[in-house]
Amino acid sequence: MKVLVFGGSFDPVHKGHVSLFRRAMKVIAPDVAHIVPAYHSPFKAKSPTPFRLRMKMLKLAFAGFGKNIVFDDYELKQGGKTYTYQLVQYLKKRYDNPEIYLLVGTDCLNDLHNWKNPGYIFDNAVVVAGKRKGYNENPAQFNHLFLPGFFPKLSSSRVRAHILACGDVPDTVPEIIAPIIRENNLYGLDVHTWLKAHLKPNRYLHSKNVAEMTAAFSDIYDVNVELAVKAGIMHDAGKGFSGPELIAFCKEHKIKVPFFEDICRMEPSLLHSYVSAWIAQHEFGVTNKDVIRAIAEHTLGSLHMSTLSKILFVADISSKDRKYKDAFVIRNLALQDLNKALLYAANRKLLFTIDTQKWLCPLGTHLWNHLIKQEK
Structure with a gap:
């Protein structure tokens, strides 16, 4: 049972997220994929963007990827900071002997050792990463694989900065979610x-x-x-x-x-x-x-x-x-x-x-x- 899991704040979701997920779906070919928005990331202040809006934007941005996508509110149900090793534990309980693939961006790859209980993550999941141009590959000392090709250097923080500076929604955001950002006066x-x-x-x-x-x-x-x-x-x-x-x-x-x-x-x-x-x-x-x-x-x-x-x-x-x-x-x-x-x-x-x-x-x-x- 192959389980691909893609977590993050997604605040907001952008085309880089979609591109990375699309490639992972093609390469890994999972039986099921969980997209898990953070309720409160351990590495960031709690997002002022309501969870329901971030989840709504995710569902629109990732629509059309098939029926084996689970938009998972696991972290919302935890009601506080949730760590990746806990997410892995949850998936191991939910599925019988799953083969878990943890999808991350290049910026996360070199910091994984600083995450909570990294040994458990490395022992129970394969880390899947997308590379950005200019990235100097430093082979990780754990089970991992790189997706083929390169991915755009996008980040949610840059999207938020653009919206705040310019007062418009950039084209790095999926067009289908731009109206939600405008209607709710976000970012x-x-x-x-x-x-x-x-x-x-x-x-x-x-x-x-x-x-x-x-x-x-x-x-x-x-x-x-x-x-x-x-x-x-x-x-x-x-x-x-x-x-x-x-x-x-x-x-x-x-x-x-x-x-x-x-x-x-x-x-x-x-x-x-x-x-x-x-x-x-x-x-x-x-x-x-x-x-x-x-x-x-x-x-x-x-x-x-x-x-x-x-x-x-x-x-x-x-x-x-x-x-x-x-x-x-x-x-x-x-x-x-x-x-x-x-x-x-x-x-x-x-x-x-x-x-x-x-x-x-x-x-x-x-x-x-x-x-x-x-x-x-």
Whole structure:
């Protein structure tokens, strides 16, 4: 009795999943295949996407593969974190002396030894993996086989990042499940609905451009792409407020802002960064402190900026909708050296403020002096 099992968060399912499963079905030719969405993966935070929606999308994406497919809610019934060795145990009890094939992507293959009770998995299942181009095969020390050919470098996290950054569903997602994502405002589409209602069209477009750039920079500087995109798309959420409204909002919600009284008197528009950070946290449920901090610092910076804060600061001033000549220079610098790009961006901001005869916030001059000191 050959049993193929394909587990994962599938949040959302994408064409890479479908391609991998199709090849495994052809090569393994199982008597039955179990597709098992995780209820709460041991390696990730619990998905905010309801289990029923992920299961619904799976059933649509894998429709047409035959009658020997079981869409298994085993992990939902467990009601908590479930480990792969427990899934193998369950299948051994369900079938009489099954030959179990565990389907995984290349990214999982080299990490299997860190899974819970790996010895039991290796003793009772054959690991089946799909390779991606550029993968350097390091023969695993357990029973495994590689599927022939190569598979696209897709991931659910990249799909989520695209949707959050762009506000649309990419073609890497099976077309049949795109309506479910749209109808349920999943993966950040709710953020876009809010931004469209609260920002002018050009400001909304700017937010998308910044999110796209933070995603690109995140790959270069090893920052989680979803966190980078969250900071990028939400960084100007408070831009729809007038100066008096920003002041009132900060007072009502007791938002702490350095040099608050001076900013209120001289340049209240600078408050939008702090208001945007509050909106990200309380309106959109962002809990990551690096994201909140990056949003708050994206206009004036700080003396202790994280890599994400630097990325957002640079992306905001040099996104592709910025038409002034130095934007291109900053973008190119950022592709090579983030700190040099930050220094150049801070310089441009100071000069622009002076040229337009606006008030220089002490935070901006503090950042400049700090960067110059580091440069020396």
